[in-house]
Amino acid sequence: MKINYSLTSFKAKKIPKLKAKQIDELLKKSPKVDIICHESTDSDAANSALAMKEYLKQFNISSRIIISQNLQNLPLRKKDNIIQAQDLKDETPDTILCVDFSSKERISPKTLSYIKKAKQVICLDHHKGENLQKDVGQNFFYIDTSAKSATSIIYRLFEALNKKTIKKTAYDLFLGLISDCNKRGLISCDGTKGTITPSKEFEKDKDAFEIYNKLKRFLSIKEISEIAKMVDITSTLTPKEEKFRDSLYKKIKYSKNKKIAYVEIPPDDKIWQSLGGDNTKTSAILNKFRQNILKLNPNTKVAVTFYEAKNLYRVSLHAKGISLDEFYNYAQKNIPYNFSIGGHSDRGGGKLDSTEPETCKKWTEDIIKCLFLTID
Ligand SMILES: [Mn+2]
Known part of the structure; x- marks a missing residue:
């Protein structure tokens, strides 16, 4: 045939x-x-x-x-x-x-x-x-x-x-x-x-x-x-998971105009590791957190989290009222690291081929810069 x-x-x-x-x-x-x-x-x-x-x-x-x-x-x-x-x-x-x-x-x-x-x-x-x-x-x-x-x-x-x-x-x-x-x-x-x-x-x-x-x-x-x-996996959190969820709200950083909100969980974060790293539960906690940030802040258009998953460093994004498509293209072309990024217009992510803290830190900064340039 x-x-x-x-x-x-x-x-x-x-x-x-x-x-x-x-x-x-x-x-x-x-x-x-x-x-x-x-x-x-x-x-x-x-x-x-x-x-x-x-x-x-x-x-x-x-x-x-x-x-x-x-x-x-x-x-x-x-x-x-x-x-x-x-x-x-x-x-x-x-x-x-x-x-x-x-x-x-x-x-x-x-x-x-x-x-x-x-x-x-x-x-x-x-x-x-x-x-x-x-x-x-x-x-x-x-x-x-x-x-x-x-x-x-x-x-x-x-x-x-x-x-x-x-x-x-x-x-x-x-x-x-x-x-x-x-x-x-x-x-x-x-x-x-x-x-x-x-x-x-x-x-x-x-x-x-x-x-x-x-x-x-x-x-x-x-x-x-x-x-x-x-x-609704976050309706049944253990006390430790609840503590982790609450800590995220204390760690938020914003861009100057508040359009971008992000939280970095460094690759060697002890609490993240003790929760078993990236899994269905922790990923649901981060997901709900990003959605909540967008709901709570009228000015915030993108909520971002950075975290380690399976020996890679990841970024996950949720957007409100804007499209992330231009950002994906721009970041992929302009950030000089071995990584990939993509997904849907309103929700996506990427992964960096490293868990070296300094590299991850630099990549995080570059991702935020690219977001600033493409959605601001
Ligand atoms: Mn799907």
């Missing part, structure tokens, strides 16, 4: 049947599929993988879910049979399905070399960034940056191929969507009350809201409340 390997980009409207069939055929000609999630795997990626595994199971295609995250606090219904990327053996994969990422910046070099060995690579993603096209041979990209979650893209895929799968995987698809939207402040979850509330902005996105409503219909009140609790 002749395959169209060109880059494909869609709006989050319905997926044309022909395109969906193309992905379906690529998957079905494979006896074995490895579904790979990005580094620091989040709920959207893991749930995308779970839903795709269910789909493949119907056709007796065996698949494995490969993640890079501690499973403990990861919002996910089923946690068995999951492989950590670091435990991958030296073998030649058949088909690799990348979910919630399509660029090498979001995976480790080891995972990239594993992907490079595959007979074919399929990517389903909703992020901006330079894609893997150059790095992998036979591949098929399906990138829709207007989708609110990777699970929304998978919803559209099932809708075009086999609607029954939507009902079967509704819990997972919904959980991924809620989790990604919660991170962007588009949907709020109250773990104590067990409620999920979409914002006005979310409701305005016709496609996202349609998917939200259709998936929600398959779920019971009990399941919805369970999802709210899982996603």
Whole structure:
């Protein structure tokens, strides 16, 4: 079969049947599929993988879910049979399905070399960034940056191929969507009350809201409340985690006009290390912190945190009322370090290939300078 390997980009409207069939055929000609999630795997990626595994199971295609995250606090219904990327053996994969990422910046070099060995690579993603096209041979990209979650893209895929799968995987698809939207402040979850509330902005996105409503219909009140609790991870903090959260507010630095607010957690920070470094819990604390800063300060347009994760130094950003796209380009071109940066217009991040305190400090300053130059 002749395959169209060109880059494909869609709006989050319905997926044309022909395109969906193309992905379906690529998957079905494979006896074995490895579904790979990005580094620091989040709920959207893991749930995308779970839903795709269910789909493949119907056709007796065996698949494995490969993640890079501690499973403990990861919002996910089923946690068995999951492989950590670091435990991958030296073998030649058949088909690799990348979910919630399509660029090498979001995976480790080891995972990239594993992907490079595959007979074919399929990517389903909703992020901006330079894609893997150059790095992998036979591949098929399906990138829709207007989708609110990777699970929304998978919803559209099932809708075009086999609607029954939507009902079967509704819990997972919904959980991924809620989790990604919660991170962007588009949907709020109250773990104590067990409620999920979409914002006005979310409701305005016709496609996202349609998917939200259709998936929600398959779920019971009990399941919805369970999802709210899982996603609102900061509603169940230990005293130590609470102390860490409160300390962030004391460490905020602002640019002169207050447009930029940032907190640096140095790579050798003892409290950060004692909390286990970057994981689902600490990342949720930082995420909520950035969102709160934007809510509390009318003048602040970007909230930024710097922290160590898996032997790299990271930056995460949330923006309000402005786009970060120009900043990503400018920083990548003008900062002379080995790092990558990107994401969505309103939420993104980057990582520096170093945890040397002096280098990290200098990089932090440069990132803030670039933000100042591009958004001020
Ligand atoms: Mn996502």
